[in-house]
Amino acid sequence: SQKIEQNSEALNIQEGKTATLTCNYTNYSPAYLQWYRQDPGRGPVFLLLIRENEKEKRKERLKVTFDTTLKQSLFHITASQPADSATYLCALGADTGKLIFGQGTTLQVKP
Amino acid sequence: EAGVTQFPSHSVIEKGQTVTLRCDPISGHDNLYWYRRVMGKEIKFLLHFVKESKQDESGMPNNRFLAERTGGTYSTLKVQPAELEDSGVYFCASSQVMREGTQYFGPGTRLTVL
Numbered sequence: 001s002q003k004i005e006q007n008s009e010a011l012n013i014q015e016g017k018t019a020t021l022t023c024n025y026t027n028y029s030p031a032y033l034q035w036y037r038q039d040p041g042r043g044p045v046f047l048l049l050i051r052e053n054e055k056e057k058r059k060e061r062l063k064v065t066f067d068t069t070l071k072q073s074l075f076h077i078t079a080s081q082p083a084d085s086a087t088y089l090c091a092l093g094a095d096t097g098k099l100i101f102g103q104g105t106t107l108q109v110k111p
Numbered sequence: 112e113a114g115v116t117q118f119p120s121h122s123v124i125e126k127g128q129t130v131t132l133r134c135d136p137i138s139g140h141d142n143l144y145w146y147r148r149v150m151g152k153e154i155k156f157l158l159h160f161v162k163e164s165k166q167d168e169s170g171m172p173n174n175r176f177l178a179e180r181t182g183g184t185y186s187t188l189k190v191q192p193a194e195l196e197d198s199g200v201y202f203c204a205s206s207q208v209m210r211e212g213t214q215y216f217g218p219g220t221r222l223t224v225l
Contacts, residue, residue: 004153032211043115043202043216044154051211089154096167097142097209101154 002028004102006090012108013080021075021105023090028100030092033066033073038087038104048075049093080109113137115217117203123223129191132220136185136205142166142212143186145178148219149199157201160186161209172197193224 007022023033032051036044050057050066050073057064063076077084087106091099116135124130136143145157157176158168162183171178175194180186190197200219206212 034214036216041218043204043218044214045216046213049211049213093211095210096159097144097206097212097214098156098159098167098170099144099146099214100156101146103153 002026002092002100004090004092004100006088006102006105010106010108012110015080015082015109015111017080019077019080019084019107019109021088021090021107023073023075023102025071025092025102028071028092029068030100031095032093033064034091034093034099035062035064035073035075036089036091036101038089044089047088077107080107082109082111085109115203115205115215117201117217117220119220120218121221121223123225124193125225126195127192129189130193130222132188132190132201132203132222134186134188134203134217136203137215140205140207140215141183142206142209142214143180144204144206144214145186145188146202146204147199148202149196154202157188166209190222193222195224198222198224 035047038044087104089104090102118133143160148154156170159166160180177189204214204216
């Protein structure tokens with residue numbers, strides 16, 4: 001069955017540094033991959049989408065890479081701020097729209 | 112524009128009882144998804160509606176779960192009878208397009224079965 005692993009249970013970094021989150025998957029060939037942010041008590045919020053034929057996508061301070069050979073996506077937040085503290089979810093997308101989520105990585109940015 | 116809303120926000124019931132969760136998607140979104148997060152686990156897909164039709168219900172755990180989407184608008188998810196393992200947070204999401212569509216999630220319904 002499909003399996004998604006996101007790095008570490010929690011990631012603690014200093015404000016201003018770059019946070020790098022990892023998403024590895026097996027037994028699946030997604031049509032695309034999405035990253036979501038989730039704050040406590042709320043539903044996930046969409047951040048970025050990257051397609052299987054794309055290597056990199058950027059949006060403001062966010063950057064996502066997608067390596068279908070390694071079956072890995074990296075999610076970067078540059079110049080991180082305390083407001084970036086949240087749980088970040090990787091989700092593999094199918095043609096039907098169904099999303100398969102990883103467990104998420106909790107990011108804590110300290111001032 | 113109003114986002115996805117879910118009702119109730121919390122529900123505490125006893126094993127064997129029935130609970131109905133409701134989701135109101137963003138107006139005009141044909142695609143509606145139900146997901147569930149059990150404590151300590153990842154968010155898992157339950158089913159997908161396109162308008163009033165079930166497109167994919169492969170994630171439904173068993174026949175104690177019944178989902179409907181009346182007239183292609185709001186959706187309900189009924190659990191009858193509820194079991195302890197049904198506890199978790201149930202999320203609803205909607206999107207305009209299916210493939211690669213941005214899914215807009217509601218705040219979730221936290222269900223506790225005692």
